[in-house]
Amino acid sequence: MLDIKFIRENPDIIKDALRKKHLEFDVQNLIDTDEKRRVLIKEVDDLRAEQHTASDAIAKLAGPERDEAIKKVKNLKERLGSREEKLRTIEALYENLMLLVPNVPDLSVPEGESDADNQEVRAWGDIPKFDFTPKSHIELMEMHDMVDFERGAKTAGFRGYYLKNDGALLSFAVWQLVLNMMVKKGYVPMIVPSLIKKEVFVGTGYLPQGEEDLYRTQDDLYLSGTGEVGAMGYYMGEILEEKNFPIKMLVFSPCFRREAGSHGKDTKGLMRVHEFYKWEQVILSKADHLESVRLHEELVTNAEEIMQALEIPYHVVANCGGDLGLGQVKKYDIEAWLPSEDRYRETHSASYFHDFQTRRLNIRYRDEEGKLRFAHSLNSTALPMPPRPLISLIENHQEADGSIRIPKALQPYMGKEKIEKGSK
């Protein structure tokens, strides 16, 4: 959510943000609604003030004078009631519109409509050249009995999977590696809820417009697709102290995604699954653009270091306007090299929001002058597991006989240097 005053004074900036993000929204309609709302607020407030004065007077009256006064106020109340009704309606409309106003993308965000228009910022690692035909992660993992998709589908339906043997061990090893790397950097490790109230999804900007991407329970709780939601909910409604900023969290959670719009896509293997686990980085900082930019770069660097430790070739792209979420000011994706597809695929996403989320979640702090301000928020994938990093880890490190080399950094956690035939 943006400040209505900002929207009122800068409708052209909002219109340009809409154009750049390829979104449709009638800004003038919002401004008109706000105007009507303010007129009504004034009317209602004035009527209430009148009522208060009259009520206070009644307390001092008695007898027929009192009855007469009560009668008069009753009349006033009727007028007030109809105005209040109207105000409620317009307020609801206003709130709904406000939730759909996008945040303004940074000037450095490239123009473009879809992920095809994202721009490469840098690349790391050598793309492996195999002198044999590389196998897909599905073949490799099945060869080593690391995964079971058939039984996954039997139990959990389409996109279901089981990880077993080295598949399970590898996941735990990676989780442990990431945890240790990030805790060393001062991030607070947390295990956060995934089953979460609607208001937190609205607050983080996943709702109202992303309803169909989420699983909803019969108790009206939703299953989160990322630990970001649980992390942001943690400080919802609170007033924080500036001296504790930036608050850096490394949160672990199961993640659930309906993948409603992608039924035909990535139907095989672990590429696109309904359920996985993820380490996510979440930061709250003081309300300062340069601080947000600095921390944003830090988040990508952290994510890159994890990929480097896993020896996975990747590149970083700056997402174009059309590929940004409603609240995002700027986003970098990390895409890992996938030998079986002969291209990069997205594994990480790092973005900052300014006060878009914290305004919705009412997360504030007192600055040096004692003024209350909305904090800034940022988040970035640290590592999703098992899906894509596991795929690229396995595919990039395969050898001719199908064995899988374990990256050095991971060996202490895995207890071996290689996954070989019969090694389970």
Add this chain to the structure above:
RNA sequence: GGAGGAGUGCCUGAGCGGUUGAAAGGGACGGUCUUGAAAACCGUUAUACGGGAAACCGUAUCGUGAGUUCGAAUCUCACCUCCUCCGCCA
């Protein structure tokens, strides 16, 4: 799921239908005093929205939402959260 109890400002806690945005104490901040500190004393100590150039004025907020009433922190209903006990499950 059943039975009870509770939710008030930064904290503790009073108020249980009418000048209560809210007593009192504590904390924090500022001042007086002091060489300095403590103590003592004095003062300040919400947020949001609307109006206004501003001083300031108005409105809302005592878990949340609705209701009763001329008037609600105070009465009614629903919901949420916490505590105690029982049941069920792990």
